[in-house]
Amino acid sequence: MSVNLLEIDDLHVKAGEKEILKGLSLSIPFNEIHAIMGPNGAGKSVLSNVLSGKEDYKITSGKIIFKNENITELQPNEISNLGLFMAFQYPVEIPGVTLMNFLKTIHEANRKANGLEVLGPSDFLKYVREKAGILGINDEVLKRQLNVGFSGGEKKRNETLQLLVLDPILTILDETDSGLDVDALDIVSDGIVGMKNEENSFLVITHYKKLLDKLRPSKVHILVDGRIAETGGPDLAEKIENEGFESFG
Amino acid sequence: MTSFEFNKIKESINSNLRYLDRREEIFSKFINNGFPNKRNESWRYFDLASKSKSYVKKNISNSQIIVENLHENNNFYDCLENNLSSEDYFKPCSYFKNESVVDLNIACGNQIKILDIDYTQNDPIVVRINYDDTNISLPRLIINVSDNVKAKINYINKANDGFLNLLVEYNIGNKSELNVSRINSSQGLLVETNLVFLLNQSTFEMKNLSLPIDSSRLQLFSNHIGERSTCTSKTISIPAENSTDDILVDNIFSESNCESVSGVRAILDKDSVCTFQSMIDIHNSVLGSKAEQDCKGFLLSDRAVMNAKPQMKIFNDDVICKHGATIGSLNEDEIFYLRTRGLDRKKAINLILDGHINSYIGHEVFLKEFLPEEYR
Numbered sequence: 001m002s003v004n005l006l007e008i009d010d011l012h013v014k015a016g017e018k019e020i021l022k023g024l025s026l027s028i029p030f031n032e033i034h035a036i037m038g039p040n041g042a043g044k045s046v047l048s049n050v051l052s053g054k055e056d057y058k059i060t061s062g063k064i065i066f067k068n069e070n071i072t073e074l075q076p077n078e079i080s081n082l083g084l085f086m087a088f089q090y091p092v093e094i095p096g097v098t099l100m101n102f103l104k105t106i107h108e109a110n111r112k113a114n115g116l117e118v119l120g121p122s123d124f125l126k127y128v129r130e131k132a133g134i135l136g137i138n139d140e141v142l143k144r145q146l147n148v149g150f151s152g153g154e155k156k157r158n159e160t161l162q163l164l165v166l167d168p169i170l171t172i173l174d175e176t177d178s179g180l181d182v183d184a185l186d187i188v189s190d191g192i193v194g195m196k197n198e199e200n201s202f203l204v205i206t207h208y209k210k211l212l213d214k215l216r217p218s219k220v221h222i223l224v225d226g227r228i229a230e231t232g233g234p235d236l237a238e239k240i241e242n243e244g245f246e247s248f249g
Numbered sequence: 250m251t252s253f254e255f256n257k258i259k260e261s262i263n264s265n266l267r268y269l270d271r272r273e274e275i276f277s278k279f280i281n282n283g284f285p286n287k288r289n290e291s292w293r294y295f296d297l298a299s300k301s302k303s304y305v306k307k308n309i310s311n312s313q314i315i316v317e318n319l320h321e322n323n324n325f326y327d328c329l330e331n332n333l334s335s336e337d338y339f340k341p342c343s344y345f346k347n348e349s350v351v352d353l354n355i356a357c358g359n360q361i362k363i364l365d366i367d368y369t370q371n372d373p374i375v376v377r378i379n380y381d382d383t384n385i386s387l388p389r390l391i392i393n394v395s396d397n398v399k400a401k402i403n404y405i406n407k408a409n410d411g412f413l414n415l416l417v418e419y420n421i422g423n424k425s426e427l428n429v430s431r432i433n434s435s436q437g438l439l440v441e442t443n444l445v446f447l448l449n450q451s452t453f454e455m456k457n458l459s460l461p462i463d464s465s466r467l468q469l470f471s472n473h474i475g476e477r478s479t480c481t482s483k484t485i486s487i488p489a490e491n492s493t494d495d496i497l498v499d500n501i502f503s504e505s506n507c508e509s510v511s512g513v514r515a516i517l518d519k520d521s522v523c524t525f526q527s528m529i530d531i532h533n534s535v536l537g538s539k540a541e542q543d544c545k546g547f548l549l550s551d552r553a554v555m556n557a558k559p560q561m562k563i564f565n566d567d568v569i570c571k572h573g574a575t576i577g578s579l580n581e582d583e584i585f586y587l588r589t590r591g592l593d594r595k596k597a598i599n600l601i602l603d604g605h606i607n608s609y610i611g612h613e614v615f616l617k618e619f620l621p622e623e624y625r
Contacts, residue, residue, distance in 0.1 A: 052589045076588035077597075085589075092586045096604030105600060106590040113591060145608065162590065 004029050004065075005170055005201050006051075011062035013043075013050050013226075020046045022226035023062070028170070033192075033202040033215050037237060038223035039245040044205045045089060047223070048174045052086045053079045066170065081113035083169030087159040087176050094146040099158065102146045103128055103165050110166055131164040134191050152179030160188045164195065171195075173204045177211040189214035209241045224248045255280060258385070261309045261357050268338060275342060276356035282349045293524050293556040295464045295493040297350070300438050304412035307384040311360045312413060314388060317375040322368040323400075328361040328391070341416060341444055344470070350440045354416045358387035366394045366427075373401040373430075373615070378415065380408040380437065389416045396422035396448075401430070403615045408435040415441045421451040423475065432619045433459040433467065440466045447507075449475035457484040458616045459494050466495035473500070473507035481510040485606055487621065490519040498527045498542070506537040513544040514609045516602055516624075517553035524556040529572075533564035540568070546576035547602060599623040 006028040013021035020043045028034050038044050050057050051064060053076035063072045071079050094102065108118050119127060132142060135157050147155050156176050163171055173192070177185055189211060192202060204215060212220070212234060220236040222229045222245070229248040230236065262272055284305075286298035316325040341351050364376070380386050386408075394400060406415070413435065421427055425448075433439070439461065445453050459465065465488070471480035480500060488494040500509035515523035527542040546555030557574035579601055587597035603624045610616060617625055 052585075054585055075593070076585060077591050077593045080589050080591040088586065088589075092580070092583045094583060094587070094601060094604050096606065096608030097600060102600075105596075106587075106592065109591040109596065145604070166590070 005067065006203070007065040008051075009063050009065070011050070011064065012060045013046060014058045014060055015046065015056065019060075020057070020226055021050070024223070024227055026221060026228060028201050028203060030201055031196065031198045032218040033196065033204060035204045035206060035212050035215075035217040035220045035237065036223050037206060037220060037240055037245075042223045043226045044223055045174060048086055048172045048203075048205060051079075051084065051172060052076055077109075077113075081110055084172070085163055085166055085168035085170070086172040086174060087156070087163055089175040089178065091147050091155045091159055093148045093150075095148050097146045098143055099146050099161075100128065100142040103142075103162065106162070107165055128165060132161055134164060134194065135161055135187055137161055153181055153184045156180050156188060157184060160191050164191060167195070169200050171200070171202045173202065173206075175205055175207065177206055177208055185211065185214070209237045212237045222248050255305055257306055257308060258353070258357050261359060263359070268335060271335070271339065272356045275352050279349050279352040279356055282347060282352070284349055292526050292558055294466060294495040294497075295522075295524075297440065297466070300464050301385075301412055304385045304438065307411075309357060309359070310382045310384045310386055310411075312386045312388045312408070312415070313377070313379040313381075314360075314362045314390060315375075315377040315379070316364060317377070318372055319364075319374055320368055320370040323370065323374070324363075324365045324367075326363055328363045333361070341418065341442075344444060344472070348442070350414050351416060351442055354387045354389055354414055354442075358389050358416070360386075360388040362388070362390050364390065364392045366392070366398055366400045368395075369399045373403045376402055376404045378404075378406045378408065378413070380411055380413045383411045385412045385414065387414050387416075389418075391418045391420070392427075393420045394422050394425045394427050394451075397424050398422060399426045401428045404429055404431045406431065406433045406435055406439065406441065408437045408439050410437045412438040413440070415439070417441065417443045419443065419445040419453060421445065421447050421453050421478075423449045423451060426452040427454070429453075429455045430613055430615045431455055431457040432616065433457065433461060433465055434619065435465050436462040438464050441468070443467070443469040445469065445471040445480060447471065447473050447475055447478035447480060450477045451475060452479045452481075454479075454481040455483070456610045456613055456616060457482065458610075458619055459484055459486045459496070460489070460619065460621070461492050461494050462489045464493045464495075466497070468495075468497040468499075469511075470499045471501065471509060473502045473504050473509070476504045477506045478504070479508045482512075483510070483610055484513045484525075485610060485616075486513055486515040486517075486523045486525075487624075488517070488521040488523060490521060493522040493524070495524045496526070498525075500527075500529050500540060500542075502529075502531040502535045502538045502540070505535050507535075508539040509541075511542045512609075513546075513557075514605055515544070515546045515555055516549065517546060517555055518549040520550070520552045522554040522556070525574075526556075526558045527560065527572075529561045529563065529570060531561075531563045531565055531568055535565055536567040538565070538568045539570075541571040543571070543573040544575070545605065546574075547605070548576065548578050549598070595623075
């Protein structure tokens, strides 16, 4: 049995005929924040989508073990209900569904899938308000339609609210920092740091060192051309900031 | 079809009637035109001539028209044709040049009910149309709303069998407002023609939840004969497997500064078909009109079909008009997003569709009760 929360072993993934991930391996233990940095087109977003079970990609070899379970062939909702959450780079808009109704629906689905009792309406309202308060989200926002008319920053804050409500074991943040102003970045990163504990971990995909300065990751991985080219500590992000990705090519 | 096939229907025209000559004249016109079919109808509706064939040889029988929750000062009553003036009796015929379903109703229908709404009432009036016979039924319902009156009607059309050819006239008085929430859960062949006359500053709004199990057609003709009148018709169409739902909306602007909104959101699974045709018709002397029409069709199956034809006839420049049609399967990115939050594919799809229903007709409690379980 692995002590790691996530183990990716020699993962090869194709989009159509093109191989995007070319033997990627990665391990994330509990209670750690890991970061992935890499140039455009390296395969960062493909990796997060594959981990979430997106069917557009074909896994040609390798495996993904999450909580000692092989999730390589699982459906997105099955992976989600095991405790893996992806905060999207571009969250979609769902007209006509209020944020509150959406949170209630996904929280209920998650509880039921894990054999837990569903919270009653008043307990759930209290629970959501507590989580929303951490991010400075008020009741008016909870009444709005999911992501409809939200600014880029509001969408990312909403993603973070879903993260707090579902309280997953592994969170993938796919460029959550893009589109966030300085204040919003502080609120989101504080929310994430506050969540981190011995029973969860985070995988942060980013282009910018600023978020990593706040999250202080245990490890930084450089993803180039579908493989992890180098793994190091936070100083690796500093090196990327100064020198770019050219030396990893 | 030959006139012989309609003999039984013709027998229903009572020779003692006051307007016999005119009715027989209209019946002859109906025989000449017949019901619309795929060849002569302007668009892709179901073939009414073929669908109605087995019914036209049968007797005419009455539908049950029930009105509930009516304020004591408002009235609902039977009307013999002799009680209507010639002008009122033949009003629909003077409006339509060639609308054979209306011609048949006027020529042969023996059932006229009138609902007079003279006083504002806050609680919704409930109107139920039931038809359980296997024959043909030609009822006519006239709804008159007096000046300065506000009312709401919860309307349920539940034709369980046979062929129901229903004509409903709405006469909306000056500065009056009528909101209709309509349920169509017909299981037989249904053609319902709504003729709406809007006087000055009047408002008519119909939210329509259409759940047919056979072939259904709603045709709504709104006539802005008073200035600053508004007509809104929004349909959610969810026909059952192998069912067809035709929605035709015609907004005719005869006076200035009027507004209309018409549209359909169709959820189509398996072999269901929805057809939406909408017309904005603005006459040349009419100023300051605003009109929009649009439809969205969500195809949940490769075999489902949505036809859309938004049309405009505009003879004046002082107009703001919008129109559009979107038909396709659901956005896979939206489905994936919801699935990554723990919802299985079916629940994700239902949540998206539920959202589209809510954003289109709002949280209308009466309509929501009739929605299929998965969209409530």
